[in-house]
Amino acid sequence: MLYTRPAVEFCLGVSPAGWCRSFFLLASAAVLAVAALPREARQLLVDYGARQQHTTSSSPPSDDSNNNKHTKTGGRDDDGIMKVKAILATVTSWGQVPHSWFIAFYLVSLFCSVFWAGQYLYDGQILRMLASSNKATREGGGESMTFSQVVLVWSLMVLQATRRIYEHIWVMKPSKAKMWVVHWLLGLGFYLAVSVSVWVQGSEAILQKLDGQRQQVDAGVPMLRTDAGVPMLRTALAVPLFFWAWTNQHKCHRQLAGLKKYSIPKGGMFDSIVCPHYTCECLIYLSLAILAAPPGRNNGSFLNQTLLCAVIFVVVNLGVTAYETRRWYEEKFGPAAIQGKWNMIPFLF
Numbered sequence: 001m002l003y004t005r006p007a008v009e010f011c012l013g014v015s016p017a018g019w020c021r022s023f024f025l026l027a028s029a030a031v032l033a034v035a036a037l038p039r040e041a042r043q044l045l046v047d048y049g050a051r052q053q054h055t056t057s058s059s060p061p062s063d064d065s066n067n068n069k070h071t072k073t074g075g076r077d078d079d080g081i082m083k084v085k086a087i088l089a090t091v092t093s094w095g096q097v098p099h100s101w102f103i104a105f106y107l108v109s110l111f112c113s114v115f116w117a118g119q120y121l122y123d124g125q126i127l128r129m130l131a132s133s134n135k136a137t138r139e140g141g142g143e144s145m146t147f148s149q150v151v152l153v154w155s156l157m158v159l160q161a162t163r164r165i166y167e168h169i170w171v172m173k174p175s176k177a178k179m180w181v182v183h184w185l186l187g188l189g190f191y192l193a194v195s196v197s198v199w200v201q202g203s204e205a206i207l208q209k210l211d212g213q214r215q216q217v218d219a220g221v222p223m224l225r226t227d228a229g230v231p232m233l234r235t236a237l238a239v240p241l242f243f244w245a246w247t248n249q250h251k252c253h254r255q256l257a258g259l260k261k262y263s264i265p266k267g268g269m270f271d272s273i274v275c276p277h278y279t280c281e282c283l284i285y286l287s288l289a290i291l292a293a294p295p296g297r298n299n300g301s302f303l304n305q306t307l308l309c310a311v312i313f314v315v316v317n318l319g320v321t322a323y324e325t326r327r328w329y330e331e332k333f334g335p336a337a338i339q340g341k342w343n344m345i346p347f348l349f
């Protein structure tokens with residue numbers, strides 16, 4: 001009892017924004033830890049879709065696997081590694097779900113956006129509780145986003161989820177590809193956390209609005225609107241960035257859907273980047289992090305810290321997948337087929 005108290009106090013002291021940030025950063029660390037595993041283990045854990053083909057087929061011996069050194073020495077090490085591989089293969093073969101289940105991410109995202117809007121409109125207790133708790137904690141009670149920023153970022157998130165649902169139903173080709181359920185659950189967790197992250201640093205503005213509405217109803221008099229609007233410069237920069245990435249991601253998804261069989265996509269952004277749809281995803285979340293940065297005094301910060309952690313997760317998660325995609329293309333079509341292309345981030349990666 002004595003030992004659990006500090007842990008409980010610590011948990012109660014963490015703001016909802018802090019929980020979201022912790023989730024993104026821990027998930028990023030977990031993905032990086034998996035990425036550092038020997039190649040065959042990594043493939044079993046993270047590969048899905050086309051990339052999974054060589055996991056199950058007779059893949060060429062991997063060059064970066066530390067296992068190779070051990071296997072050559074034979075003996076007990078060899079047995080141990082084979083056992084670990086066999087266990088991983090069995091565990092990952094249990095919960096294989098269709099790649100098409102990605103649609104659940106966007107349904108959950110849209111549902112959560114509608115849920116939080118409903119909470120705001122009807123002065124729901126869950127929104128009030130989370131917003132109050134965020135405002136009360138030391139690190140959650142910093143500068144707040146304005147209410148207009150919350151509405152803007154919430155709307156763009158709805159737009160992204162709606163487009164992805166549309167693509168899943170009307171654009172993407174039917175797929176037999178599978179992925180490990182843990183990977184899918186991580187994705188669901190991401191969209192749940194993002195649905196809170198888009199407003200949680202605006203808790204103060206939301207509570208002011210809610211209290212204003214309550215007073216208005218009680219007193220029967222119109223309230224003065226005090227919202228400070230959106231920071232002009234950052235909005236002027238980030239809204240076009242969002243729509244550029246949003247439209248180009250759609251183009252990439254159309255190009256992928258147009259391929260008759262697994263091949264290297266050509267044309268548009270695919271000419272210089274292996275996974276440009278991932279580049280666009282990173283830019284979409286980066287633009288949201290800019291748009292949601294609390295203005296505050298002294299120009300505030302340039303990025304919303306909670307959404308910045310979401311950007312870190314997106315970059316790490318998709319970066320690992322983009323790297324595996326490159327490896328898969330190199331093995332299937334030869335290194336020359338994608339020579340000179342960036343994996344995901346031009347001039348960097």
Ligand SMILES: NC(=O)c1ccc[n+]([C@@H]2O[C@H](COP(=O)([O-])OP(=O)(O)OC[C@H]3O[C@@H](n4cnc5c(N)ncnc54)[C@H](OP(=O)(O)O)[C@@H]3O)[C@@H](O)[C@H]2O)c1
Binds near residue numbers: 049099176257264277
């Ligand atoms: N926010 C996040 O953390 C997060 C996480 C994951 C994904 N996403 C987003 O969700 C979108 C889809 O991601 P994803 O990982 O599913 O993309 P993906 O693996 O590239 O697959 C997208 C679609 O294209 C097909 N495809 C991929 N490469 C192909 C090729 N070389 N030849 C023919 N068809 C190919 C896939 O078919 P198969 O189904 O047969 O593989 C699938 O239908 C992306 O825009 C990504 O940014 C976001």
